[in-house]
Amino acid sequence: MAVAIERDELSAGELRAAARRSKDVAQARRLLALALVLEGASRTEAAAAAGMDRQTLRDWVHRYNEEGLEGLSDRQRPGRPSRLSEEQKAELAELVEEGPDVAVTGMVRWRCVDLQGEIKVRFGVDLSERQVERVLKQLDFTRLSVRPRHPKADEAAQEAFKKVFPALVKAALPAEAQDKPLEIWFQDEARIGQKGTLTRIWAKRGSRPRARRDTRYEWAYLFGAVCPERGVGAALVLPQVNAEAMNLHLEEIGRSIAPDAHAALVIDGAGWHSPTAIRPPNNVTLIYLPPYAPELNPVENVWEFLRANNLALRIYETYDAIVDACCTAWNSLIATPARLTSITQRKWATAS
Template sequence: MGGVIKITRTDMSAKDLRRAAKRTKDGRVVRRLLAIALVLDGVDRETAARSSGMDRQTLRDWAHRFNAEGIEGLSDRNGKGAKPRLSPKQQAQFVAWVEAGPDPVKDGVVRWRCVDLQARVEEEFDVKLHVRTIGKYLTKHGFRRLSVRPEHPKTDREAQQTFKKNFTSLVNDTLPEHAKGKPLEVWFQDEARVGQQGTLTRKWAKRGTRPRAPRDIRFKWSYIFGAACPARGTAAGLVLPYVNAEAMGLHLDEIAKAVAPGSHALLIVDGAGWHGAKCLQVPDKITLVKLPPYSPELNPMENVWAYLRANKLAITVFDTYDEILDKCAQAWNFFANDPERISSITDREWARVT
């Protein structure tokens, strides 16, 4: 027969402890509360411990914790774990390496692998880590293995940041006199080629398999001319057989019809030749704003094309040119008839003007 444990706290009765146990989600704390409640009822230590699934010594230890700290003392206290092998300063340097990427000449690789970072850490910090630990550091700092998007070698990221930062002043400098004082709408414009040499996309499949999908190798195609105004959730598009100044003029006329009455549109375009051709007739309701060279990242229409290719235009074989036209029209209307989708994909904070 075990001895009786002395509970020195008087602020909670056995009834109070059982009431607290009903509100507690942690089963381990519930058992400890009920065991101490039995002790308060006068039950001996062995019986109270056995009925709550613990030994006498364990119950004694929890009783001491309860006497000192109350119910809060009955929760487990997980240790902080082993001290990180890399200091905060070293981890910051590790993050900088990953974000900058390797130097192909110096590091001998074009992308970081965990084993490469393991060697770099050992060389720079004289700390030998397991490859799995390198993976844990990558996960801890928010890194994932992601597909990269192509970037033109002449891309000027500083020019892109300047364009976004000074967009409002650029608009004021570009705006013609007849448009000043009118409500302004920001539109984005681009073209996408769609044809028999189509695109593939990701699909659900069993791990370890390589799913197949049809892909044509013929050469018929057409072009979707698309433009969107994120603020109004509206879009204007045409499907045309070619890209040149004449086709661009047709698209500008279509966009002008979609501009709100009494408003003026700022149409953001890239540097394609037909966007600035001398023969191009730009409607009075539209002012063209050129993006910095090689800056597809700044044009959300690129995201529209990626969305449509992934969901409507991929994994498709077109037997005739008419099928291409029909599929392009269906895909564009799927996008253009959904204002929420238009705004969600094309809205950019830096391009908002008042």
């Protein structure tokens, strides 16, 4: 016996409209079947048009009567319960984040097979490597390339620098700049040359893609500075990196600052950045980063972006070719201020 469609809040036309809006193909088919029934089609015809049999259509009518539109979507199956408790997963996540103790394990990184053994010893649960990988993905872990960290880096000093940055800038500004509009700039240098860099590319799983890489030693130095808030930058490509070159770059930065504004320029403690060796223009005040803290300089991310998208996997025959490539790469990024800002903006790098 056919089950009547008891709900009357939606007409056949409104059910069809709901089917058009639905992103769930299965739900859309069921909505169309119900619409056909309301329009007078037989249950057999409606079921056939929606790719189901009469009994299945009858079941969906029951669900619609009880739950409305939501009842026409497939319920997510609970699946097999996890063999690790939430507490065990939390402990596993902490273990992965800390990494292995080389002195104890003899390993410098965790592999799934290593964690498989740790899980067996710690929790008495025997998982396959694939199951371990699945658990790691559930815990929001994935395989990433690590960033280098200097052994003398002081993370506490870096956090303190970020917290006191506005006060540090205010204290460093000369009296004549206190009432001027203030811009925050960051500066760094990158060596670009024939012995270039490689980058990631799309390739077939299991393959080992090859790319050309030069072995010669001609270099140029790209001096770059950015103002994230304005989405602008200033750069020079020079044959050497020294105090004289840095002074030329400081002059270029000074010309790029907005009229009547003053800039706090954040730089690292490289030897050619010594206060006794460089002469910033009158509209620039230098702010020095803590030692061994490239993580705090967003220009490092600019170099990473340019190498990955413009400067890697290339062969440069001459020094002039290197200079041209650097100029083209820098100008292409500066031509997209929104992208430059997204790469370099930091919440802590404000004057207030």
